Amino acid sequence: MEQKRLCSDCFILVRGQLINRHGNLVERNHIHNDTVYECNSCHNLICLSHVPHEWSVIGVAEQFDDQPAQSA
Numbered sequence: 001m002e003q004k005r006l007c008s009d010c011f012i013l014v015r016g017q018l019i020n021r022h023g024n025l026v027e028r029n030h031i032h033n034d035t036v037y038e039c040n041s042c043h044n045l046i047c048l049s050h051v052p053h054e055w056s057v058i059g060v061a062e063q064f065d066d067q068p069a070q071s072a
Contacts, residue, residue, distance in 0.1 A: 007042035
């Protein structure tokens, strides 16, 4: 499976664990204490875990579009 490169905004967000999200992130899903965003620039899915506060990359949006949605 090919790993898509992060745009500079996502890289800084994940690497620096910033408090605020950047402007290209659009909320895609919210489950309990996690919010999943899709970046309009690099199309990676970025997860914000609220407890503890942590940003992480969970994949490329196209990889998840064909899978059925799962509820919590």
